[in-house]
Amino acid sequence: MKQFIGFLKKEFLHIFRDPRTMMIIFLLPIVQLLLFGKVINTDIQNSRIAILDQSHDNTTREITSKLVSSGYFVLGDELMPGDDVEDVFRKGKVKMVVTFGPEFEKSLERDGKADVQLLADASDPNTARILTNYASGIINDYVKKEKLQNLQLPNQINTEVRMLYNEGLKSVYMFVPGIMAMILMLISAMMTSISISKEKELGTMEVLLASPLKPIQIVLGKVTPYLLLSFINALTIILIGVFIFGVPIKGSFVFLMAESFLFIMMALSLGILISTVAPNQMVAMFISVLALMLPTILLSGFMFPIENMPLPLRILSHAMPPRWFIVIIKNIMLKGTGILFVWKETLILMFMTFVFIALSIKNFKIRLE
Amino acid sequence: MEKVIEVRNLVKKFGSFVANDHLNFDVYQGEIFGFLGANGAGKTTAMKILCGLSSPTSGEAKVASFDIYKETEKVKRNIGYMSQKFSLYEDLTVAENIRFFSGVYGISPADRKEKQDKLLKDLGLESARDSLIGSLPLGWKQKLAFSVAIFHDPKIVFLDEPTGGVDPITRRKFWDLIYEASDRGITVFVTTHYMDEAEYCNRVSIMNAGRIEALDTPENLKKQYSAKNMDEVFLKIARNVD
Amino acid sequence: MISIQHISKSYKEVQAITDISLEVQKGELFGLIGPDGAGKTTLMRILMTLLIQDEGTATMNGFDIIKDYKKIRNMVGYMPGRFSLYQDLTVEENLNFFATVFKTTVSENYDLIRDIYIQIEPFKKRLAGKLSGGMKQKLALSCALIHKPEILILDEPTTGVDAVSRKEFWEMLKNLQQKGITILVSTPYMDEAMLCNRVALMQKGKVLDIDTPRNLVDGYTRKLYAIRSNDMHRLILDLRSYEKTDSAYAFGQYLHVTGKDDEVEATEFENYLMRKNHEDLEVHDIAPTIEDVFMELLQDTIV
Structure with a gap:
């Protein structure tokens, strides 16, 4: 036991003496989260729209003010009939043009029909789709509540759309679990694999191997500090998510932390596995980034929906641990579900952890070759 | 004789630590100049400055008659460098290494071809032209590394512990190459931990704690310190100062 | 042990x-x-x-x-x-x-x-x-x-x-x-x-x-000479081209030289080198060092 504590002490000294490690461990999670949450925000806010109102009646004015007061849109130009719409788009400031047909209110009240046209700048298709969705939602909503019931507007998606569990379609709800998975992968897997392979590279592993330390002591000594630090990180990310971005935790907090713990264990055992094959820090880093980070970002469903992927990638995504973890935390945080709904994903993660540990033990050498 | 290295009051400080404390020396053309000193005495620092890799804190120095502050590019063009650690690329062949270093020093392909043939012939390594450096015996590697370091006919070649860990015969064969280069007028500036090699130098400087404590021919140094050999001279200087 | x-x-x-x-x-x-x-x-x-x-x-x-x-x-x-x-x-x-x-x-x-x-x-x-x-x-x-x-x-x-x-x-x-x-x-x-x-x-x-x-x-049985002059590089080249020299290597301030079949006398080297105009010439017997032994063993393995 004294041996083990001595080893831990040394590991913490390594970590605290290396500014780069400290930055990665403590600054990176926060910076990433703020970056994704604030800057690279795919939410629609204050998009500039132009209105071409051929009726100028109460209804069109009210719809316009609804759109503007939603917070998603700001009113740019008011266009006159005959203005070149394309020219407006070409100037690039306006993302969408809303055109009300002539006698809007009258025909709405008379026929239950009225013409409204949404022209969006689809050079950025994602934004265009979101904008038209929002706008039609707002128009629909207004007409339903304020005007005659069961009236239908042309050009409209008349189904009621409610975005369950994330009504504001806030992307931060998606990013918090995604970033948590990414950061935990990075710190747990990459940092442990680097710190073990560093000993190989600098030749200190040779001395450790030639000492009475058992391999399990070396591995546990290497892993424990990162387990602790990763756990602190998981906590930080969740706290930032809750208090800064207002992500709810509808389910059990303890359960959430327990699942995070499982994921960290999985990532740590993966890190050990990488270090058993990597002869030096560079290779460890390379494998970690290439084999862990990129798939985590690309294939876990965090950035790109898995359903839209081609079949081979979809199959491959099953092998990505973060995929399952993201499902689990989203369930716990946003839906408030318990183990009954995520037992399958939990078992998958446990199985992966088990496989990685078994492979690591098989690969770990008590000698130099 | 022409001075190829002139050093006047050269000082290099790292913070409050004085690595080189007012060095003064000249090295002449064609000379084999031994640069000795204990670990941490400041040899490497001085050598880096003379190679144009680092700027001194104060003082003056000229290498191949170029100023080391202002004309570092010209300095680099006129020197060769070889160390035990880095010499040639292990994963390139002999010819590829020569081509690479020729490119670095701007030797035209025609010149290179001619010089390369001569070099391989002189070293008796014609058969190894397309072998990877990594596959060659250590002794061959060293010969090649040295020949490549002086391939562009520099005025001075800096050798940083070129013979560490080499067997006694290969070590001596390496010194044959050094003598040949010196006969061709190339100045050789060499560091070593083998004290017998200090005897092969025309002149030797011994550094201690950032200062040059002694500089003379091995013969005179032995007289001055009434020592049997350079080993004793070295020990006397290092111990006296401590 | x-x-x-x-x-x-x-x-x-x-x-x-x-x-x-x-x-x-x-x-x-x-x-x-x-x-x-x-x-x-x-x-x-x-x-x-x-x-x-x-x-x-x-x-x-x-x-x-x-x-x-x-x-x-x-x-x-x-x-x-x-x-x-x-x-x-x-x-x-x-x-x-x-x-x-x-x-x-x-x-x-x-x-x-x-x-x-x-x-x-x-x-x-x-x-x-x-x-x-x-x-x-x-x-x-x-x-x-x-x-x-x-x-x-x-x-x-x-x-x-x-x-x-x-x-x-x-x-x-x-x-x-x-x-x-x-x-x-x-x-x-x-x-x-x-x-x-x-x-x-x-x-x-x-x-x-x-x-x-x-x-x-002590097991080194060859006859070993220490030779020096004021131009060591030329000395080594001259000795190597001498038909009676077996090996000539630099050892600090001297060359350690062996003759063919150990039958070459010090005076023979001396006379040969005098003819080659070496100054401050010095030739004498010397006890071998471990390095001489090692080099001799290396020579044997190469042959």
């Missing part, structure tokens, strides 16, 4: 060591002498249970190096060829760490390391990476000694270290030997062979000879 029998080891195609057998007695200071690539490190790693030999057996203090590897790791102190301490830990932290690894404390075994550690103690708060070469060696040796090993295995402890630190290091080894520790040390410096009780001269994975340095030197 250390018994090695017919050990061979190869990495892929490269034969690192071939059929090495040697015995190190208890309390002996035994040197493996040879250049890079002689197989010294491989042999030491096999003894340290870090590599497994392809053939042969070895025991240390009666324990088999494969079966009883755990016992050996407890009993032997090891200093690898590269500086293998934590550069980002201080002198003190390194020492404490290795003490706990070996389930002991610094104070418990302070006696053994005192003479060495006392020299670096003023710098105990300094990071190991910031120490000079000589001090690093002393720290590494202290760490290797912290668990009172019965056997000490040191892989090229003096490589890249200046002459003064080398001398000090060997004095420390002599002191440790006095305390009853068996020491196996490797070095590429031939002159250090004289400081060992017995040495094995190694080249290209083979042992060329094993004996006391004295016997090795």
Whole structure:
């Protein structure tokens, strides 16, 4: 036991003496989260729209003010009939043009029909789709509540759309679990694999191997500090998510932390596995980034929906641990579900952890070759 | 004789630590100049400055008659460098290494071809032209590394512990190459931990704690310190100062 | 204390060591002498249970190096060829760490390391990476000694270290030997062979000879001359082109020269060189050094 504590002490000294490690461990999670949450925000806010109102009646004015007061849109130009719409788009400031047909209110009240046209700048298709969705939602909503019931507007998606569990379609709800998975992968897997392979590279592993330390002591000594630090990180990310971005935790907090713990264990055992094959820090880093980070970002469903992927990638995504973890935390945080709904994903993660540990033990050498 | 290295009051400080404390020396053309000193005495620092890799804190120095502050590019063009650690690329062949270093020093392909043939012939390594450096015996590697370091006919070649860990015969064969280069007028500036090699130098400087404590021919140094050999001279200087 | 029998080891195609057998007695200071690539490190790693030999057996203090590897790791102190301490830990932290690894404390075994550690103690708060070469060696040796090993295995402890630190290091080894520790040390410096009780001269994975340095030197039967003049380079070239010269190598301020079949007299060399206009010529008999012996053995293996 004294041996083990001595080893831990040394590991913490390594970590605290290396500014780069400290930055990665403590600054990176926060910076990433703020970056994704604030800057690279795919939410629609204050998009500039132009209105071409051929009726100028109460209804069109009210719809316009609804759109503007939603917070998603700001009113740019008011266009006159005959203005070149394309020219407006070409100037690039306006993302969408809303055109009300002539006698809007009258025909709405008379026929239950009225013409409204949404022209969006689809050079950025994602934004265009979101904008038209929002706008039609707002128009629909207004007409339903304020005007005659069961009236239908042309050009409209008349189904009621409610975005369950994330009504504001806030992307931060998606990013918090995604970033948590990414950061935990990075710190747990990459940092442990680097710190073990560093000993190989600098030749200190040779001395450790030639000492009475058992391999399990070396591995546990290497892993424990990162387990602790990763756990602190998981906590930080969740706290930032809750208090800064207002992500709810509808389910059990303890359960959430327990699942995070499982994921960290999985990532740590993966890190050990990488270090058993990597002869030096560079290779460890390379494998970690290439084999862990990129798939985590690309294939876990965090950035790109898995359903839209081609079949081979979809199959491959099953092998990505973060995929399952993201499902689990989203369930716990946003839906408030318990183990009954995520037992399958939990078992998958446990199985992966088990496989990685078994492979690591098989690969770990008590000698130099 | 022409001075190829002139050093006047050269000082290099790292913070409050004085690595080189007012060095003064000249090295002449064609000379084999031994640069000795204990670990941490400041040899490497001085050598880096003379190679144009680092700027001194104060003082003056000229290498191949170029100023080391202002004309570092010209300095680099006129020197060769070889160390035990880095010499040639292990994963390139002999010819590829020569081509690479020729490119670095701007030797035209025609010149290179001619010089390369001569070099391989002189070293008796014609058969190894397309072998990877990594596959060659250590002794061959060293010969090649040295020949490549002086391939562009520099005025001075800096050798940083070129013979560490080499067997006694290969070590001596390496010194044959050094003598040949010196006969061709190339100045050789060499560091070593083998004290017998200090005897092969025309002149030797011994550094201690950032200062040059002694500089003379091995013969005179032995007289001055009434020592049997350079080993004793070295020990006397290092111990006296401590 | 250390018994090695017919050990061979190869990495892929490269034969690192071939059929090495040697015995190190208890309390002996035994040197493996040879250049890079002689197989010294491989042999030491096999003894340290870090590599497994392809053939042969070895025991240390009666324990088999494969079966009883755990016992050996407890009993032997090891200093690898590269500086293998934590550069980002201080002198003190390194020492404490290795003490706990070996389930002991610094104070418990302070006696053994005192003479060495006392020299670096003023710098105990300094990071190991910031120490000079000589001090690093002393720290590494202290760490290797912290668990009172019965056997000490040191892989090229003096490589890249200046002459003064080398001398000090060997004095420390002599002191440790006095305390009853068996020491196996490797070095590429031939002159250090004289400081060992017995040495094995190694080249290209083979042992060329094993004996006391004295016997090795005495066993050198060739007639050796020391020759010098005021132009050493020309001297060496002239001697090599002389038909009666067998070998001529620089040894410090002299050349060591042997004649064909050892039948060449000093005067013959002298006359020949006078004809070549060498000034300040000096030719005399000289006793061989271990390096002469080694070079002679190398010549034999090349032929």
